[in-house]
Structure formats: structure tokens, C-alpha cells
Amino acid sequence: METFSSPVNHASAPSRNPRLVDALIDRCEGAYSRATLKSYRTDLKAFASWCAEQGEEWLPAKSHTVAAYVDAICPLVTPGTLKRRLSAIGFAQRYSDLPCPVVASSVTLAIRRAERRKPSRPAQAHGMTREILTQMMEGCGDDLLGLRDAALLSVGYDTLCRSAEICAMEVSHVRQGAGETWSILITRSKADQSGAGRIAWLSPETTRRVSAWLEAARIVEGPLFRSVHQARPAETPLNASSVQRLVKRAAKRAGVSFEVVKGLSGHSMRIGAAQDMMVAGFDSLAIMQAGGWKTQHVLLRYVENASTRSMHERRWKALADKAA
Numbered sequence: 001m002e003t004f005s006s007p008v009n010h011a012s013a014p015s016r017n018p019r020l021v022d023a024l025i026d027r028c029e030g031a032y033s034r035a036t037l038k039s040y041r042t043d044l045k046a047f048a049s050w051c052a053e054q055g056e057e058w059l060p061a062k063s064h065t066v067a068a069y070v071d072a073i074c075p076l077v078t079p080g081t082l083k084r085r086l087s088a089i090g091f092a093q094r095y096s097d098l099p100c101p102v103v104a105s106s107v108t109l110a111i112r113r114a115e116r117r118k119p120s121r122p123a124q125a126h127g128m129t130r131e132i133l134t135q136m137m138e139g140c141g142d143d144l145l146g147l148r149d150a151a152l153l154s155v156g157y158d159t160l161c162r163s164a165e166i167c168a169m170e171v172s173h174v175r176q177g178a179g180e181t182w183s184i185l186i187t188r189s190k191a192d193q194s195g196a197g198r199i200a201w202l203s204p205e206t207t208r209r210v211s212a213w214l215e216a217a218r219i220v221e222g223p224l225f226r227s228v229h230q231a232r233p234a235e236t237p238l239n240a241s242s243v244q245r246l247v248k249r250a251a252k253r254a255g256v257s258f259e260v261v262k263g264l265s266g267h268s269m270r271i272g273a274a275q276d277m278m279v280a281g282f283d284s285l286a287i288m289q290a291g292g293w294k295t296q297h298v299l300l301r302y303v304e305n306a307s308t309r310s311m312h313e314r315r316w317k318a319l320a321d322k323a324a
Helices: 005-013 018-028 034-054 063-073 079-094 105-117 129-141 144-159 163-167 202-215 241-251 260-265 268-279 285-291 296-324
Strands: 183-186 198-201 227-231 231-237
Touching: 005 202, 018 034, 034 063, 034 129, 063 079, 063 105, 079 105, 105 163, 129 144, 129 241, 129 268, 144 163, 144 198, 144 202, 144 231, 144 241, 144 268, 163 241, 241 260, 268 285, 268 296, 285 296
Parallel strands: none
Antiparallel strands: 183 198, 227 231
């Protein structure tokens, strides 16, 4: 069985074998999320295979090799994929105690060439705003599946959580107060890998929906949201892909327009809630705190459409009032 060799051996005996990626990733288990390591594994195998075809070494990778790789795959992948693959290459070098070629000028120039060839603006999922959420609630039935969907959609909107964070919720994370408003502990997130956690509050409506789901499903511990088979909840939690299918199915059932349904994803609850907060007048710092964002960059991309529309609507109204 092949094992991950020491950094010294890598420097003296360069590798063209893509299978050594597995040994490197296995070495980092527990230090990174499974999703991150899964992406890095895929991206590094793609890079290693390309290097093998070119007769180049992928570890250690030379800057001219990485620059040529950027030029080669630029027409074939999205800007986001390119950025992720470069991150994976840097990751592999760093945890092999090797110099990082990604920061070299030749690679930087290749990245700039790629950016000029292809727009870097990423596609954004359609936000599940309060208006859409209300419509979707009307389509959720009173059976176990409908109760779960209503609770999950409401929790996702109130907490501004990613689908993976929703799947990780446990019954023990729910803090049931004496009043109509419960709270829930978000133990870990993409921006909180150390697990410092944050508290999110549930509206009275969401609290009632979560309570109804737990009571009907007779769940007292374990995963908060689970798949339902033959009117019985499973023991295991939902996964992120299931959440995305759930969102789309609930929207279709409620008669949401085809174009909106097409744009919905597991991120839509998070995006829609952020957009609603921006339109309601909350500043970016408050939205960042509510959604667990560490920087404004991604948040501003989420809310720019909603905030720009709101700004223009106010402008049109002000001009109309002045003209009158």
C-alpha cells in the first residue's frame, strides 16, 4: 500500500503518481471539514493527472507548471473552480512543507489572463425571501413530511444557515425557553471551523413549527431534521443535497413560478433572509452577525440585488414626490 512519504523524500524524488493524493488528504483528516477535503482530493487528482500527461511533477509543483495548468484549464472551468483548484495546489504544497508556487509571478500573470478571458462574476442562487417563504408554507401539508419541511424552511430562514449547518443541527442544540421564542446553537460553520459557535433565535412561528415536527415525529434526541420513510423519521440526519431537493420540491408544491424554482438551492434561505434584512434597513454589521459572516465580501454579493433595487425604488419615489 502506498503511503504518504516525508517532505524530504518528495523534494528528492518528485512524484507523478495521482494516487499519492489520497495519502496526503488522509494525513489531514480531522483538521479540515470532510467537504473541504473531498473538494481538495478531487481537485488535486485532476491536477496530478494533468501533470502526468504533461510529464511534469505535481508534488513538488513548479511555478511554470502551475501557470501552464491555469492557461490550459481556464477555458474549461468556471472562475470559482479555478480558484478552488489553485487553493488545493497550495494546500498540498503547504502540508508537504514545500514552497508554494501559487504566489509566483508567472502564476499571478496566468490568473490575470484567465480573469480577462472569462467574467469572474459567479452565479447566485435565488433568495427565498419572506414573501416566497410564506407562499411555500401554504404548500406544506399537515402530514409528517409537510411538518418537517415547514420547520426546516423556517429554521433555515430565521438562522441564515447554510444547508450543511442545518443538517448538523441536533435536538440538544435547541434551547426551549418558557416563552414563544426558542433559540438554537449553531455549533460549527464554514466560517467557524474551530467550533466557537453562535446563537440564532427562532420566531414564534418557527418555534411552533419546530415543536409540531418534533412532537409528531416523536423525536427527543439526535438529528433535528431527518428523512421520512413510510411516515416514519429515519435515525440519520438529512444531507445537504437532500435539503436542496426539499427546497425545490416545496416551492413546486406551493405553485412558485418555474423561473424561481429553477434558481432555488440549499443556500436560498440564507440569501433571502439577508436580502430581507438589507431591504428592512439593517446595516451590514447586523446582517453579518445574524448570518455568521466574517467578512463583507460574500454578504455584499448576496444582498446587492435587493439593496440596489430598494435604493432605486426610493430614488424613483423621491423624484416623483418632488415632481408632484
